[in-house]
Amino acid sequence: GAGVSQSPRYKVAKRGQDVALRCDPISGHVSLFWYQQALGQGPEFLTYFQNEAQLDKSGLPSDRFFAERPEGSVSTLKIQRTQQEDSAVYLCASRGTQDLYEQYFGPGTRLTVT
Amino acid sequence: QQQVKQSPQSLIVQKGGISIINCAYENTAFDYFPWYQQFPGKGPALLIAIRPDVSEKKEGRFTISFNKSAKQFSLHIMDSQPGDSATYFCAASNTGANSKLTFGKGITLSVRP
Numbered sequence: 001g002a003g004v005s006q007s008p009r010y011k012v013a014k015r016g017q018d019v020a021l022r023c024d025p026i027s028g029h030v031s032l033f034w035y036q037q038a039l040g041q042g043p044e045f046l047t048y049f050q051n052e053a054q055l056d057k058s059g060l061p062s063d064r065f066f067a068e069r070p071e072g073s074v075s076t077l078k079i080q081r082t083q084q085e086d087s088a089v090y091l092c093a094s095r096g097t098q099d100l101y102e103q104y105f106g107p108g109t110r111l112t113v114t
Numbered sequence: 115q116q117q118v119k120q121s122p123q124s125l126i127v128q129k130g131g132i133s134i135i136n137c138a139y140e141n142t143a144f145d146y147f148p149w150y151q152q153f154p155g156k157g158p159a160l161l162i163a164i165r166p167d168v169s170e171k172k173e174g175r176f177t178i179s180f181n182k183s184a185k186q187f188s189l190h191i192m193d194s195q196p197g198d199s200a201t202y203f204c205a206a207s208n209t210g211a212n213s214k215l216t217f218g219k220g221i222t223l224s225v226r227p
Contacts, residue, residue, distance in 0.1 A: 042217030
């Protein structure tokens with residue numbers, strides 16, 4: 001079946017603009033994670049959803065970052081008033097109920113703030 | 115404080131050789147230890163993972179060795195191939211919580227033909 005998809009794959013924003021990044025998880029996966037991957041670094045946790053409930057947002061770097069998953073499937077990560085330090089790849093991962101550990105990652109959205 | 119540390123930072127291996135990547139962790143609550151492979155422009159893909167109740171797990175050419183007392187685990191790639199050239203990340207999570215993954219910084223493996 002289809003894997004995790006993310007859109008857009010590339011986004012260029014001028015400093016101060018708002019952006020919205022979309023994640024379509026694997027069908028039926030209840031858990032959804034967002035990670036931020038800076039250039040040359042490992043992914044870092046941002047936030048976690050179980051169905052529509054956001055259970056952990058401890059990794060969001062500032063109140064400019066906001067995530068939602070209103071119907072428990074598609075999720076959107078929104079960044080307001082983008083800054084240059086927000087430039088990174090934003091990865092989405094989903095996890096099913098049969099395997100409580102394995103997370104399946106999407107290809108990511110590369111955000112460049114100019 | 116970096117909770118998961120990888121070594122070496124980069125690795126060059128000849129085709130057919132053994133690639134060994136090491137990882138050390140700090141948090142004793144971690145109980146799931148996966149290795150991910152990432153190619154340029156792609157998301158990380160799970161290679162192999164281990165729980166602390168076993169000391170070794172093998173899947174094809176990939177083996178994880180786990181040392182709970184030393185808080186270390188390693189990835190061995192046997193008969194390394196040029197197609198294995200990628201960035202490798204170790205990670206860890208506490209499955210009792212939300213199971214968010216804590217990643218190492220990654221190492222770049224180059225397998226020379």
